[in-house]
Amino acid sequence: MSFIIWLIVGGIIGWLASLIMKTDAQQGLLLNIVVGIVGSFLGGWLIAPLLGTGTVNSGDFSIMGLVASLIGAIILLAIVNLFRRGRVR
Numbered sequence: 001m002s003f004i005i006w007l008i009v010g011g012i013i014g015w016l017a018s019l020i021m022k023t024d025a026q027q028g029l030l031l032n033i034v035v036g037i038v039g040s041f042l043g044g045w046l047i048a049p050l051l052g053t054g055t056v057n058s059g060d061f062s063i064m065g066l067v068a069s070l071i072g073a074i075i076l077l078a079i080v081n082l083f084r085r086g087r088v089r
Contacts, residue, residue: 010036013066017073021081035073043072 011029014036018024027035053064 006037007033009061009066009069010034010040012036013040013069013073016070017077020074021077023077023081035076036069039073039076040069041072042076043068043070045072046075047071 011033014027014032014034015024017035017039018027018032047068048065051064051068053062053068
């Protein structure tokens with residue numbers, strides 16, 4: 001059951017990050033899920049210690065955990081845009 005919640009929350013976080021970074025038209029559902037999950041790991045590694053929280057992937061299902069995951073997904077999309085286009089949107 002936690003795997004299904006992981007996919008749903010990862011998809012929502014990836015979708016929100018792609019809306020913020022204006023890359024939603026280029027991505028599908030599967031890529032949004034991947035961006036959300038990988039971005040959540042990135043947020044847990046970089047952002048969560050600064051905020052003093054965990055991420056959704058580490059079992060911390062709180063507002064600050066969701067924010068850390070979202071920031072990680074945005075950072076991931078910024079890095080992908082930097083390599084794909086040579087600039088961050």
